[in-house]
Amino acid sequence: MKYVMGTREWDSIVEALSGRGHQRVEDLADADFLVFNGVPGDFPESLPDNIRFVQLCLAGIDAFFDAGLIDDTRRWANASGVYGRPVAESAVALLLSALHMHVHVARERTFDSAPDVHEGTGWLFGATVAVIGAGGIGHDLIPMLTGFGCEVIAVNNSGRPVEGAAETVTAEHTDDVLRRADHVILAAPLTEATRGMINSRTLGLMKDTAVLINVGRGPLVVTDDLVTALEEGQIRAAGLDVTDPEPLPDDHPLWGMDNVVITPHTANTFRSMQRLMPDAVLANLDALEAGERMPTEVDPDRGY
Known part of the structure; x- marks a missing residue:
C-alpha cells in the first residue's frame, strides 16, 4: 500500500x-493510509476518501477528539500500550524520587x-500501590512494582483480572481503592468519565x-485541588509527568513545592517513540489487511 508520513520524518x-x-508518497490523494506523528494543529484540514486508515x-489522543478530527468514516489507531515500558519506568522513577525526597535534598x-x-x-x-487505568502501561508497570515487593491493585473498566496484580477491580470501586492504597498511579485515558477524577473529594479519601x-493525562487531576491537598498535608507528595494546564506555567505553585517531582511530559521521549512505534504500525497494517481489528484500533464512540 501507499502512505504519507506526517509531520516529522521518522526513519525507523x-x-x-x-x-x-509499502511505498511512501507525498500526496494524500495518492495514498492508502496516513502515518501521523504530529499534533492536532498540524493535521490535514481534510482527508480524501482514499485514506482507509x-x-x-x-x-x-483526546486532543484529536476535541478537535473533531476522528470520526467513523475510516479506521484509526493510536499508540496505546506501545510505550508502556518507558512510561512505566518513568512512573516508578517519579514514585521513588518523591518517596526519597530528592527534590528537597536538591x-x-x-x-x-x-x-x-x-x-x-x-x-x-x-506498599500497596493502586494502578488506575491498568491497560498497556499497567502491563509493564505491575511487574516493576512487584519487583520492589509491592502489592498491586489494578483498576480497569472491565474488571478482567490483570496479570501480576493481587487484585483487579472495576472503576466503580475507585473510591474504595483510594482509601486502601498506600500510593496511587494514574495511567488512565482522558474521557468524560475520568476527567477530574482526582479532586478535593477523592484526594480526601487517600492516606x-x-x-x-x-x-496518564493532565486533566485527570484538578490541579488547584491537588495544590491544596499538598499544602495541607492531605497527601505526602506527588509526581507528575502530565499537568493541567500543560505546559505548566513557570510560576505555578507546584514548581515551588519540595514534595512535588515534575517532568515535562517526557515519561516517553521522541527517541523511544521512534524505536517502539514501527512494530505497532506493522501489526496494525497486518490486521487491517487481514480484515481484523487492529491491536491499537481506536473506538470513536468510546473516545480512545
Whole structure:
C-alpha cells in the first residue's frame, strides 16, 4: 500500500514500511493510509476518501477528539500500550524520587538535610500501590512494582483480572481503592468519565502518607485541588509527568513545592517513540489487511 508520513520524518517507520513493500508518497490523494506523528494543529484540514486508515503515534489522543478530527468514516489507531515500558519506568522513577525526597535534598544542597530525610523518607517495599487505568502501561508497570515487593491493585473498566496484580477491580470501586492504597498511579485515558477524577473529594479519601503519580493525562487531576491537598498535608507528595494546564506555567505553585517531582511530559521521549512505534504500525497494517481489528484500533464512540 501507499502512505504519507506526517509531520516529522521518522526513519525507523519508513524503513519498516519499506521492508514490507509499502511505498511512501507525498500526496494524500495518492495514498492508502496516513502515518501521523504530529499534533492536532498540524493535521490535514481534510482527508480524501482514499485514506482507509490513519495511524496516530500518540497514546493519548483526546486532543484529536476535541478537535473533531476522528470520526467513523475510516479506521484509526493510536499508540496505546506501545510505550508502556518507558512510561512505566518513568512512573516508578517519579514514585521513588518523591518517596526519597530528592527534590528537597536538591534544593537544600547540603548534608544538613539528612535529618529531614531520615524523618521523612518513605519506602516502596511492602506498599500497596493502586494502578488506575491498568491497560498497556499497567502491563509493564505491575511487574516493576512487584519487583520492589509491592502489592498491586489494578483498576480497569472491565474488571478482567490483570496479570501480576493481587487484585483487579472495576472503576466503580475507585473510591474504595483510594482509601486502601498506600500510593496511587494514574495511567488512565482522558474521557468524560475520568476527567477530574482526582479532586478535593477523592484526594480526601487517600492516606496522608500517600504519593500520587500521574503519567496518564493532565486533566485527570484538578490541579488547584491537588495544590491544596499538598499544602495541607492531605497527601505526602506527588509526581507528575502530565499537568493541567500543560505546559505548566513557570510560576505555578507546584514548581515551588519540595514534595512535588515534575517532568515535562517526557515519561516517553521522541527517541523511544521512534524505536517502539514501527512494530505497532506493522501489526496494525497486518490486521487491517487481514480484515481484523487492529491491536491499537481506536473506538470513536468510546473516545480512545
